[in-house]
Amino acid sequence: MNNRPMIALxxxxxRGLDQARCLRERLRTxxxxxxxxxxxxxxxxxxSFDGPLSERVPELFARFDHLVFFLAAGAATRLIASCLGSKTTDPxxxxxxxxxxxxxxxxxGHEGGANSLAHRIAGALGATPVVTTGSEAGSGFSLPSLEDRFGWVPxxxxxxxxVARALLDHAPIAIVQEIGGGRTWLDGRxxxxxxxxxxxxxxxxxxxxxxxxxxxxxxxxxxxxxxEDRILWQRPKSLVLGVGCERGISADALEEGILRVVREHGYSPTSIGALASLDLKADEEGLLEVANRHGWDSAFFTAEELAVVQGLANPSAVVQECVGTPGVAEPAALLAAGSDRLLVEKQVVASPLSPKRMTIALARRSDYQERASGLCAGRVIFIGAGPGDPDLLTVKADHEIRRADVVVYAGSLVPEEVAxxxxxxxxxxxxAHLTLEEVAAILIDAARAGKRVVRLQSGDLSLYSAIQEQMTVLDEAGVxxxxxxxxxxxxxxxxxxxxELTLPELAQTIILTRGEGTTKMPGAESLASLAEHRATLCIFLSARLGEKVQEQLSxxxxxxTPAAILYRVSWPDEKIIVTTLARLAATIREHRLTRTTLIMVGQAVGGRRNRSKLYDKDHAHLFRRRTHEAKDSAP
Structure with missing residues (x-):
């Protein structure tokens, strides 16, 4: 099969053509x-093609890595039936x-990558992937696909x-994941x-x-x-070599020295994913040959880039004088790995295959942290749960909630239905009744246990969400x-x-703010000074301050001036009252509104009289010509 990811749609x-074009646009392939x-x-x-599709399918089957039919499954099956060969070669x-x-x-599904592509297509189209291969359907993941998806080598x-058979048979299986960011490779299943x-x-x-x-x-x-005969090792490509060497050293000598040092320090050569060095070595034939033999990525840094890496374990004045950096192997490994810690400090190595020497250091990619080293194995996802209606959750938020191991929410502000x-x-x-310290303890303990923790906050996280203190606590805890x-x-x-809150010639500015209550406002942000802009004002957390708000705005x-009072907007018991600024405080009192109430003031509230220049016949933009231009160019 061709190694290029060629896809025929x-x-x-x-209708099928519409779906194919949509998918082509979203996948960009x-x-x-x-x-x-x-x-x-x-x-x-x-x-385009003429004649029956059945005459085209054999050629497409032989040429492409993937065929995506926008047809019934039975029709597609009949079309490819005569082309079937082997699961190791078929697309x-x-x-x-x-x-x-x-x-x-x-x-x-496995060997040809159809299962993985099906998940990509489903994500692009908002569809449901229906994967029926035994291992994936039965256990939630496919062992053969891990190498294709992540480069893990069994x-x-x-x-x-x-092991795949044991998964299908529901035999007791243990998964030990020492490195990596939690169970993200399981797609949250x-x-x-x-x-x-x-x-x-x-x-x-x-x-x-x-x-x-x-x-x-x-x-x-x-x-x-x-x-050991019951263990299947999965080797992620997590290790990065930093290598320095004398000019002209052979590939065989480099390979022998590298593999020996890596094994002696207790690491698997199979997990090496990249080799890094000084840019002066970018034409070193031995280095390039070793990287090519093993399929390692290669990276070469300038002396200036290597010199800025701090805290080298073994800096060398000689190397500094020769190439302008106090080290090559150590800083190259750290830079390429995006890490600040070496697994193996610089080793000066001689191989029996060459009189020339090499230096070797080893680092682990930063996205493959040790899960059992005291670092946090899970993570916390703060989610803006919207104003109340569960259907106003974003697609991404809903996806994360449905993957969560732990959900923390304030029932007074976020509907339980969301959780x-x-x-x-x-x-x-x-x-709702927990202190910051009690909430933080739940988040930290669950994340450290490798859980996927969702913290639901009402509305949007960037506005009056009170998460700054929680984020600070998580930062301090390393979560x-x-x-x-x-x-x-x-x-x-x-x-x-x-x-619309930005109406032409009436209001083009929105100010999001609150009245001054227990928490003081910054000196330059008083409600009275903001009112001078005569913009559309959205005032949060201020229903108890109705008299004061009305006075300052007046x-x-x-x-x-139109004013709207919205209590628990989008909840089943929402109240929406449109009045005027003169009646603002009295209306709040009459309806006994206190918490979870938003006040909106300005000409844009309820007004739809003005027409935007966007719709003017003389307005043009990239996708639309002026009316007279369109007429002039008509055939």
Whole structure:
């Protein structure tokens, strides 16, 4: 099979062609084949054909790495039936229904990469991947696909089939992952009950395991009582070599010295993924030959780049004088790995195959941290859960919640229905009555246990979310975290009011602020001074300050300025009252509104009178000509 990732997108109907074009645009790869009845191709990477599709399929089957049919599965199966050869040489074949709802790999799921591509296509189209190969459907992941997806190398390869069979048979399996960022390679899928997962062999439950999948770059001596013939090692390409050498050293000598040093220090040569050195060595034939033999990436840095690396274990004045940097092997390894710690400090090595010497250092890529070294194995994801309606979650937020092991949310601000989108196995914690320290303890303990922790905050994280203190605590504890934005209450409020907040010639500025209560406002940000801009004001957390807010705004806004009061916008019990600035405080009192209330003031509230220049007949932009220009150019 051709090593290039060539993809043929095959459609015979109008709906299928629409899906193929959409996929081509989103994947930014693939060549479309469709009948010539749809006219001559007007787009790049699109070919038409006449005659039956069955006459074209054999040629496409032989030429492409993947065939994606926008057809029924039965039709695609009949089309490829006469072309089938071997699962090691046949291309991956995938079927997408014309509605773009389901993506089904039907041939070469593992070896041909169809399963992996099916997940990519499903993500691009918002479809559901339907993967039916036994190991992936039965256990949630495919062992043969790990090398294709991540470059992990199984050792010994002969153990793949028996371990895959054990997974299918639901035999007790242990997964030990010593390095890497948690279980992200599992795509967040919950593990079946017969599979145990741990960061070290000592953390496994005391259960009899038929097989162990051990993910590490180390050569392990202490097998924890397991027979080696029951262990399948998965070797990530996590190690980076830093190498210096005398000019003209042979590839065989370099190879012998490198492999010996790596093994002597307890690491697997299989996990070496890259070799780095000084740019003066970019034409060193021996170095290039060794990298080529093993498929290692190579990186060459200038002396200036190497010289800025601090804290070298073995700086050399001689090297500094010769090439302008106090070291080559150590700083090259650290730079290429993106790390600040060496696994193996500089070793001066002589090989029996050459009188010339080399220097070798070893580092681990920063994205392959040690999970059992006291560093945090899991992570926290802060999510802006929106104003209330669960359907206003972003797609990414919903995806992360459905992958969570632990969810922490304030039930007074975030609907429980949002938290309940997490898997049934997930632990839910309502933080409404917890202190910052108690919340932090939950986040830190769960993350250190390798869990995927979701912290739900109302609205958008960037506005009055009170996460700064939580992030500081996580930073101090060494717990990594990510942030996913959400829809803010002011955006939901504008939708509820059916208005745009930036209306032509009325309001082109939005100010997001709050009244001054217990927490003081910065001196230059008083509500009165902000009101002088006469912009659209969105005032958070201030319903209790109705009188004060009205008084401060009245100095700049006329009494009849439109004002909206929105209580728990997008919740089932939401209240939306549109009034005027003169009636603002009284209206808040009448409806007894206190918390979770947003105040909006300005001419844009409820106003849709003015027409944007965007729609003026004389306005033009990249995709639209002026009206008179369009008429003049008409045939």
């Amino acid at each position: 095959i459609a015979v109907t109008g 693939g060549e479309i084949f469709r009948p010539d009845r749809y006219g001559p191709p007007s787009r790049g990477r699109e070919q 991956g074949v995938i079927v997408v229904d014309e509605a773009g709802e389901f993506v089904v790999p039907i041939l070469s 050792e010994p390869a002969a153990r793949l089939k028996p 919950p593990l079946p009950e017969h599979i145990s997962f741990a960061a070290s062999i000592g953390e496994l439950p005391h259960v009899h395991y038929e097989n162990v999948i051990w993910i590490t770059d180390r050569l392990v001596n202490d097998l924890g009582g397991f027979d 309940r989108r997490a898997p049934a196995r997930a632990a839910l914690h309502d933080s 990594p975290f990510d942030m996913i934005p959400g829809i803010s209450a002011y955006q939901a409020a504008a939708a509820a009011l059916k208005t 100095a700049a806004y006329p009494p009849d």
